[in-house]
Amino acid sequence: MDQITITKAGAEDLKTVQQISKETFFETFAEANTEADMQKYLAENFSEIKLTEELSNPDSLFYIAWLGENPVGYMKLNTGEAQTELQDISSFEIERIYVKSAYHGKKVGQLLYEKALEIAQAEQKVYIWLGVWEENLKAIRFYEKNGFVAFDKHIFKFGEDEQTDIMMKKLV
Structure with missing residues (x-):
């Protein structure tokens, strides 16, 4: 198997990020949501x-995971005002770690997370935080395994459905 490489993404990677976003979000959440809500979310977001x-x-960073020439996942990090909630300058938010389902269990998410940790340490952040849907048990286990702990909850509106995200953080 080829080596997974992580590269910083920019505006020129729009189509790649868009394709991974739509594919992975649909794979992960379509079963638990209505078709109408899913299509609306994909189109808007x-x-x-x-x-x-x-x-x-400039306050958001994107990194794409590649297996050879194939994009298999990506990560979005936010700092400062780009953060969806806390907007604490001493932290980074991991807004997205999206990995195509065919590559789950192949360490792609782990490599993206380790890149986030490396950047947070280099920028001397105090902690990393994120929100994860309470029913996404696989993701919650992944973050717990990497030392994240729950510290709060918030409501995530998905169409007409109010869903609860668990907010988790980890000291860097």
């Missing part, structure tokens, strides 16, 4: 306009 804004935000 992973549109070219929205992702172009995110990719050009």
